[in-house]
Amino acid sequence: MNFASDNIAGAAAPVLDALVKGAGPDAPPALPYGSDPVTARVQAALDALFERETTAFPVATGTAANALALAALCPPYGTVYCHRHAHIEEDECGAPEFFTGGAKLTLIDGPDGKITPAALADTLACAGAGVVHHVQPAAVSLTQATECGTVYTIEELAALSRVAHAYGLPVHLDGARFANAVATLGCTAAEMTWKAGIDVVSFGATKNGCLAAEAVVFFTHRDQATAFGFRRKRAGHLFSKMRTISLQLEAYLADGLWLELARTANARARSLHDGLTACAGIEPVFPLGANVMFLKIPKPVADGLRADGFVFIPRGGEDVYRLVTPFNADPAAIDAMIARAAALTAGRQAAE
Amino acid sequence: MNFASDNIAGAAAPVLDALVKGAGPDAPPALPYGSDPVTARVQAALDALFERETTAFPVATGTAANALALAALCPPYGTVYCHRHAHIEEDECGAPEFFTGGAKLTLIDGPDGKITPAALADTLACAGAGVVHHVQPAAVSLTQATECGTVYTIEELAALSRVAHAYGLPVHLDGARFANAVATLGCTAAEMTWKAGIDVVSFGATKNGCLAAEAVVFFTHRDQATAFGFRRKRAGHLFSKMRTISLQLEAYLADGLWLELARTANARARSLHDGLTACAGIEPVFPLGANVMFLKIPKPVADGLRADGFVFIPRGGEDVYRLVTPFNADPAAIDAMIARAAALTAGRQAAE
Amino acid sequence: MNFASDNIAGAAAPVLDALVKGAGPDAPPALPYGSDPVTARVQAALDALFERETTAFPVATGTAANALALAALCPPYGTVYCHRHAHIEEDECGAPEFFTGGAKLTLIDGPDGKITPAALADTLACAGAGVVHHVQPAAVSLTQATECGTVYTIEELAALSRVAHAYGLPVHLDGARFANAVATLGCTAAEMTWKAGIDVVSFGATKNGCLAAEAVVFFTHRDQATAFGFRRKRAGHLFSKMRTISLQLEAYLADGLWLELARTANARARSLHDGLTACAGIEPVFPLGANVMFLKIPKPVADGLRADGFVFIPRGGEDVYRLVTPFNADPAAIDAMIARAAALTAGRQAAE
């Protein structure tokens, strides 16, 4: 009955199985620091997923993936354009600033957690490129699915990339919930990334059934990808027993597990969302796009639900709560919560 | 037959079991970012291990542990004193410089990979403390067991700490092979750390039976420990599913597993070392102190062994090779290698 | 006829005289790096100016003063609260981020270039202090006179400082136009700084009659002041021939020159401002507070003035121009500009 985050879940069974089989005491020795066959297979699997040659770097956390990717793209005197509520701005304790050596984030407002191409164009038009007093435009970072649980359409991504590229800026995609967005859009991983103009993606897996596994995937910027290896090492993000991450990713990518888990999480979110918003007085704040929802819930109702052990957190304004369904969210818990919310709201209506 | 590193091994069975039991899809949800009960239990287990209150921070890699610990102790305009061949100097691609914001490492020579108290005192005596042109003495970092596979005695550690403290400097211990050193010395973890004047330790577990698990343990410097939490987060080293690391550490610390694994690794090293050095022409470069040995091996012998599939790497000079026995080193492989070395060296003697 | 900036002016005569007398080939040798008697006298002069003991560090540029001061106050994982249009945000190419090792600036909106105490309080109330995901509140930076040419009252400064201090944050004052603000307020330097709760000030002199001379003055935060010396050196801002800066400051502080120059600059600004805004269609954007004004000028009028050789720059929006009067602004040029503007605007009215 915990909808606080997708991070509260453990790992999917195939991911754990892979660790047990591939990294136990009797597993064959593996060369450290990524020179092992599992890591090579993950590179191949990512190439297959994205239907092209890529340069991929497994890391363990989303913050590491984002900050290392941005450090590869943005010089210390640069700035990265992102949404005001982007994870890189609000929830990484300054990691992009640390990894870039002191670059800035320039914040852009936009409805539903999304930057519009027009807002990006307006911002870039007065960015002071070439003027020595101003930090220099260096990259655009988009989040898919967004922090608001919404999803950019392919067309929106492509339009944003066109604006960025027109100014010579590469586009980074924070894909902490990459799979959930693909599941929602019904597109391919390629369509949602390089075919839409994305240059580098933080391909997230931790939230969606791994323990600690992400991959930074470069489609372009070969030189920066080379430098990435050194940046990862000196940031302490090159694992000696790299197969620890790679085995997770291999299992996650095999047989469409990544997509299946995301579809399940999304379906659970849809059930929870539709059930709750059918209750009088509970309203969505943003259109549901993945497995994260923000709902306006009357305080007595929210208090009642939380008193009954349903866990979810206030976030984003008065009476607004965030609920997240992980890949293993329990349908029974969802039904129970909806039923309890219905009872609580019905009681309120009767009392009015 | 791979003696290239202790990083080639997977994890000990209890460590994997803990992950399977504690982080599977059916495990109860756990609050993310370390607010889970496993992480709390690891703090308690480390307090018990060290026989005192500590402030501990799980991280996934040794480089992260070292660099974060040093960043907590050393301002950007400071310098850290360490052995010329310390891991932080030679093998972390500048991680301490990155995390500290550009501090220096000041290198001290010393036999067998060890700094002598006299050398430390001589260096600190002309360190330029208070002089604005010079980076300021900020910390001393010792490695136990050392990169040469040797081990400081308790008395040596205490003498070094006394010198450091006399200059107002805290002492950091890089304990990537902490357990191996304790096993060799037959002391307690407390005796090898704070009782000998160590202020902060990078307590390593990855090399000795975990997949990716270390802990930075503060005995002193409470304010810096508080800041550590923010530094860890912004470095991307705060795991959302923290129990991934904590479950490993919990299993590692339970029932003396950590010490048992280290004793085994050390015993294997002793067998390999004594067997090989009994062969004519094979000589130790440093006294064996843990599970790492450097041996001078005649090139034809080394070539023969490597041709036969024994994996070990040239390192540290002409005809010098490093061999490491992980916790799960196969006694049969050790015997086979010794036998083959004996044959190869006997053949050489006969030919002379 | 150049009103583009106060930086277009050279130095006041007493400042140059001081350099010629004190730093010529026949001047007595002076110990380098600030150990000279001139620098000692500047410290004493600043203590006298501020009517208390201070710790002062001469530097050559305003960006260095601000960024070094903020680096002393804000850890790498911290954030500095400032106005959205603060110089440290918009015109220093990320210097605060560089010097702090990657801290953030958190931007606060407010009319006339000023932060209101209420806006600061609202921002700090939801700053996430103590939460590991968020950069930590570390300092407040105010600009006096502001980038809009307005001036905080003593009461406003004191109210802002009270808010900051209630959250445990020190207050930095960017005083690039410190003297102009004092001249406007008719207060003492002490009243505008520590008596109003300011902890550290960037005391500017370059814009107001020096060539390159500022001083960072600490009223509190003794430990950070000690560290400042090392930070200044490693940033390349400790001059070997320090008297180059100190002689300027000594002359600037002697006999009230600083205030006299600022009063003149302000008076020139008042003349220019009142003359221009008396012309039909020319309107002030902000209330004039120092020697910087932003005026809305009909484009044909502005074009006409600029075609006639009056130099001033578009800035801050459509038909908005910034005009600045340096300490040596020529009254005749001011009269000429007003006359020309009057003719141009009269011509427009006639044509309508």
Place this chain on the structure above:
Amino acid sequence: MNFASDNIAGAAAPVLDALVKGAGPDAPPALPYGSDPVTARVQAALDALFERETTAFPVATGTAANALALAALCPPYGTVYCHRHAHIEEDECGAPEFFTGGAKLTLIDGPDGKITPAALADTLACAGAGVVHHVQPAAVSLTQATECGTVYTIEELAALSRVAHAYGLPVHLDGARFANAVATLGCTAAEMTWKAGIDVVSFGATKNGCLAAEAVVFFTHRDQATAFGFRRKRAGHLFSKMRTISLQLEAYLADGLWLELARTANARARSLHDGLTACAGIEPVFPLGANVMFLKIPKPVADGLRADGFVFIPRGGEDVYRLVTPFNADPAAIDAMIARAAALTAGRQAAE
């Protein structure tokens, strides 16, 4: 009678004259931040001096020049090769580490403060280029004249550059005493720099008759030169009243003043050196190459000289003292010192 440093001197008369004439209250307004005609003329003068097109950036201190130049050449994960006693290593409080974002300096030993081509080649041969665990070779920095007061021959510089270039590394020259070295070698500025393979030079003027004026001059690395402008600004080293520096440089470069001052300083050094070393028991430590000498002086003699008011500092070992003759060193003081030293040493001999 002060031979402690060349930094104890003020400025040469033409340098001060230029400031008075070009930066007084009645001087024409100049666009700030280097967009003034004086700065343009300095660029032309440096092109003329070096007999080729260059990209030059005036800055105020040698530390800024060196650290900014190295930051342009060396990524955060790189290392700069320099002599163990280089100024960038010993006397800049970690400025290169700060400006590069945490790169390392790799120290090379060598007699007389000079790196030999063989030592450089040996070091680079085992530098670990391409290996992710090691900081990456990024640049070589030479000092001319050296910290020991010696001077590389053109052939030595060329040989070192060939080694560096063979490894793909650019060569930076710390020319804090550039003019003194040219005066000694009797070569051109071009011959001592790009014709010998130097890529970037810190062209020093402060020590040799300016107040605070250096220029970083790029011969190659055009992209890095472009980035330099942003790095300089965000480091607080772009002067608003840039002509403050440029006027000094213009006067310094005009009519061969720079070389004349250096020749004088060198000649004074030669007189002092030869006179002192003619005294019994006073011996040179390094061959005299510029205006800096290290002499072994019996302690009673040194004490006697210092008691009589001759200022010079112990440095570099027992009974070793450094003496420096600035451009305006007084021949009478030199004669007096020699006479006093002769008397003191004669007295000692008589007493023996």
